[in-house]
Amino acid sequence: MKETENIDQFLDQLRALGRVRVIFTGAGTSAYVGDTLLTYLKNKVDENHFSLESIPTTDIVSNPYDSYKKDVPTLLVSFARSGNSPESIAAVELGKQLVNQFYQLNITCAETGKLAQQTKGNHSFLLLMPPKSNDQGFAMTGSFTCMMLSTLLIFDRHSVEQKQAFVEQMIEMGNHVIKNEDKIQNIINRDFNRIVYLGSGSLAGLTREAQLKVLELTAGQYVTNFDSSLGFRHGPKSFVNEHTAVFVFTSNDEYTRKYDLDILEEIKRDGITDVIVSISVDQETNYSGECFAFSDGKDLDDIYLAFPYIMFAQTVSIMASLKVGNTPDTPSATGTVNRVVKGVTIHDYQG
Known part of the structure; x- marks a missing residue:
């Protein structure tokens, strides 16, 4: 304290x-x-x-x-x-x-x-x-x-007791990811080399980190993209082909969730790819297709869902890295990308 x-x-x-x-x-x-x-x-x-x-x-x-x-x-x-x-x-x-x-x-x-x-x-x-x-x-x-x-x-202005309860739920959800790594592996074993992450609100921010992990650990052998669930239709959906996996971080908010489910169902109807997965807490209304679902966390705000959701994405990245024959801790064989960035010149600013 x-x-x-x-x-x-x-x-x-x-x-x-x-x-x-x-x-x-x-x-x-x-x-x-x-x-x-x-x-x-x-x-x-x-x-x-x-x-x-x-x-x-x-x-x-x-x-x-x-x-x-x-x-x-x-x-x-x-x-x-x-x-x-x-x-x-x-x-x-x-x-x-x-x-x-x-x-x-x-x-x-x-x-x-x-x-x-x-x-x-x-x-x-x-x-x-x-x-x-x-x-x-x-x-x-x-x-x-x-x-x-x-x-x-x-x-966050919630009480200490509330925050502790949130964290305990997050831990349970994180353990769920670890216990179900075989389900994630089954997804990675399928035939795709492009990944897109979608989400809304805080989870739209999380998509940037999720796609970067795949890009880094496969050294670009998996092509990646990210967007908001609503924004994806406005051009970026052109990214989807038959070798694309679409992962959607699905909101817990009843209103926002409708938009996440809409894009999932739309991409499913398009019939271009069959690797379309909702990462989601199991609620009354869910995606009709493939889900990596959590039974806990029904009342969590989306920002707290971000922690178990990113664990799913991190696991995807490690498995994808191994699939392409990389060593996850040293994926850049050329050494052009480093753990701590190199080669940056900081110029004096006189303004």
Whole structure:
């Protein structure tokens, strides 16, 4: 509880400023933490004090004049597995340079990383994830979920008891994924080399991370795409051919779920591919085709479903990697893509 009290004190310091702009940031998977959380948390924070956005460090560094506002108090919430990506450090330095009242909340998995080491002073707060969260393999998995869960627990205004109940349900659902890996393997054994993930709201943000895992671990041997369930019709549905697997993260919200089910049924009627799977909590109304279903979690908000859902996607990615003959921890045989990005030149900004 001491860490919770320290974070609350830090946020109280920001509330005293009036209204603070909060930017979730990171690169690649770390950026998708913010993309997934944003839709849900925007409706949960006190908007009299906090205004939430998600901007990748890669956008901040290349276009700082579009990302920062000099006279607007700003909290940069940085997500980083290693904390050594050049853009992570540059985004902070640019914030200090361009914003009069600039604050940092650094959420990272590596105590020795550059981002953690430069977190000093009363304008910054360091939240270290457990050492086991610092994935040593190529792709971020535990790092992603640990950073996302920590941020969710900080900003979600549910009671501690409610949050604990949510997490316990998530654990049960995660165990369900592990116990049913054979069902996922049966899907991967089928004939496809293209994957698309669809979802709505927070789960639309999650689709970006889900497809990236496949792309990374197969080194591009599986072609991937992602979109919102409603947006997919507007051109991107052209991606689907007879060698495509379609996975839909199906919402728990009664209204939103209708749109997820609509696209599932439509693609099924199209008859182009027969690998169409709903990842879903079993509710009164379900997809008529293939489902990877959970019996628990009927009352969870979609943001909490994101954790077991991404476990499904991570398992798909590992199995796909093995299917194409890759080693999941070192999938890039050419070495052109690395665990910590290399080759980035950070240019001085004189604006």
